Amino acid sequence: MSIIVQKFGGSSVADEDHIRLVARRVCKTKRQGHDVVVVVSAMGSTTNDLLGMANRLCSDPEYRELDMLLSAGERVSMALLAIALQDMGRSAISLTGPQAGILTTDDYFNARIEAVNPKRIRDELLQDKIVVVAGYQGMNKYGEVTTLGRGGSDTTAVALAAALDAEYCEICSDVDGVYSADPRVVDDASRLDDISHEEMLELARYGAKVLSPRAVEYAHKNDLELRARSTFSNEPGTTVAKSHDVNGDGEDSIAITGVASHRNLLWLQVKDNVILDDVAKELTGATLFLDEVRDDGGRDLLVPAKEIAEPEAMVERLGETFGERIDVRVGIGSVSGIGLGVGDSRELLEYAHKLLTDAGVTVHASWTTDHALTCLVDSDEADKSLVMLHQAFIDVEGEPGNEAFRQARAKVNSLAG
Ligand code: ASP
Ligand code: MG
Numbered sequence: 001m002s003i004i005v006q007k008f009g010g011s012s013v014a015d016e017d018h019i020r021l022v023a024r025r026v027c028k029t030k031r032q033g034h035d036v037v038v039v040v041s042a043m044g045s046t047t048n049d050l051l052g053m054a055n056r057l058c059s060d061p062e063y064r065e066l067d068m069l070l071s072a073g074e075r076v077s078m079a080l081l082a083i084a085l086q087d088m089g090r091s092a093i094s095l096t097g098p099q100a101g102i103l104t105t106d107d108y109f110n111a112r113i114e115a116v117n118p119k120r121i122r123d124e125l126l127q128d129k130i131v132v133v134a135g136y137q138g139m140n141k142y143g144e145v146t147t148l149g150r151g152g153s154d155t156t157a158v159a160l161a162a163a164l165d166a167e168y169c170e171i172c173s174d175v176d177g178v179y180s181a182d183p184r185v186v187d188d189a190s191r192l193d194d195i196s197h198e199e200m201l202e203l204a205r206y207g208a209k210v211l212s213p214r215a216v217e218y219a220h221k222n223d224l225e226l227r228a229r230s231t232f233s234n235e236p237g238t239t240v241a242k243s244h245d246v247n248g249d250g251e252d253s254i255a256i257t258g259v260a261s262h263r264n265l266l267w268l269q270v271k272d273n274v275i276l277d278d279v280a281k282e283l284t285g286a287t288l289f290l291d292e293v294r295d296d297g298g299r300d301l302l303v304p305a306k307e308i309a310e311p312e313a314m315v316e317r318l319g320e321t322f323g324e325r326i327d328v329r330v331g332i333g334s335v336s337g338i339g340l341g342v343g344d345s346r347e348l349l350e351y352a353h354k355l356l357t358d359a360g361v362t363v364h365a366s367w368t369t370d371h372a373l374t375c376l377v378d379s380d381e382a383d384k385s386l387v388m389l390h391q392a393f394i395d396v397e398g399e400p401g402n403e404a405f406r407q408a409r410a411k412v413n414s415l416a417g
Helices: 016-031 046-057 063-087 119-126 153-163 197-205 213-221 273-282 311-325 346-358 379-393 403-416
Strands: 003-008 035-040 092-095 102-104 113-116 130-134 137-139 145-147 168-173 194-196 226-230 238-241 258-270 290-293 299-304 326-338 365-369 372-378
Touching: 003 016, 003 153, 016 035, 016 063, 035 063, 035 119, 035 153, 046 063, 063 092, 063 130, 063 137, 063 145, 092 119, 102 153, 113 153, 119 130, 130 153, 153 168, 153 213, 194 197, 197 213, 197 238, 197 258, 197 326, 213 226, 258 273, 258 311, 258 379, 273 299, 273 311, 311 326, 326 346, 326 379, 346 365, 346 372, 346 379, 372 379
Parallel strands: 003 035, 003 168, 035 130, 092 130, 102 137, 168 226, 194 238
Antiparallel strands: 102 113, 137 145, 226 238, 258 299, 258 326, 290 299, 326 372, 365 372
C-alpha cells in the first residue's frame, strides 16, 4: 500500500476544534486507501510559550533541559490527535520522536537527524493503524531527547517520508502553498503551482517561512516530492519536486521565481581566526546564512537570530569572552531574489542593488549563490525592500513590470545563450 506522510503545523492543531478538523482530513486520506503517517507540531504558540517560561526562570538555561521542555509540546498535540482519531472510530497510535526511531546528532536544541529506523512505524501500519508522530524531536546516542531546531517538524516529516519510501510528503499549514513572496508583506504575491527543490531550498534559506530549509534539503537529497498545502481547503497547493523546466515554455531563460527576506540576522565579524572554533561552537547546528573570508583575513558569519536559543545572551557572551576580536552587528535584515541560475548573473545583482540604493535603502553587502542574489539591509527596511524587489522582478502578467529588469535579463540571456 502506498504511504503518505502528512504534517500539520502549530496553527493547524491550535485547539480542539482544529485538531478535530485535522483528524477528519487524516481519515479522508486513509479512506482513499493509503497508509497514513501524521507528523504534528506543538499546538499554536506552545513552543514560544515554553521557551518564554524557561527564559524567565533563567537567562541562559541548559540546552538539555530546554529540549526536555520543548519536546513536551509535540507530545501533547500527538496524543490529542490520536485521541480524536480514535473517537472517529479509527485505530491510531501516537509515538514520540525516539519511539518513531529518529536518531540524531548529540547537540541539543539544533540536532540533525542522522538515521531513521522506521521499524516500529511499519509494525503499527501493518496493523492498519494511523501513526501520529511528534515532530521536531529525536534521540541522541546517549538516549537523550533532542530537538531539531525551530521549524523542525517539517524535517521530521520529510525524514520519515524518505525512510518509509512514501509516495509524497504533504506539509499542511495555514497558508495554501508557496508564494512568490510572503503574502503578509507583499500584497500582489502570487501562489506558485510548482517549484524546484533547488529554488525552494534557497527561498527557505533566505527567509520564506512556509517550509524549513533543512526539510527541503533532505527532500532534495532523497528526491522526495513535497506538497505545501492548506490544512483547511482542498486546493492542491504547491508541488516541490525535482527541477525541470519550471517556466514550462522550454526557454532557457533566467528568471526570478520568488523573493524572500530575513528581518533579524546576527552578523558576526570575526577578526581573529584563532577564536573561530569557539565562535562556531556557539552556532552549533544553526544554518549559516553566509560564511565568507573578510578583507582583513577574518570571517563574516551571518545567522538568523531565531536559530539561536538565546540570541541576546549569546551576543553578550561573545562580547565578554572575545572583546575586540569579534564584532556582532544586530538589526540586520536581508532580501533575496531566487530563481534557477540567478547566481550566474552579475547584472541582476547589480540591478537589485541599484534599485534599493536609488530608493534610499542602505545596502551593507550583496552577493550571489547558485540560485539566489542577496542584499543585506537594515532590519527595518527589509519589508519595504522586499516589496520593491517583488515589484521589479516578479513576472506577474507574463512580463516583469520593469524595463530596466527586462534589459538586465536580456543581457544575461544573451550571455547565457
Ligand atoms: N514546535 C516547533 C517550533 O515551533 C517545531 C515546529 O513547529 O516545526 O519551532
Ligand atoms: Mg512550524
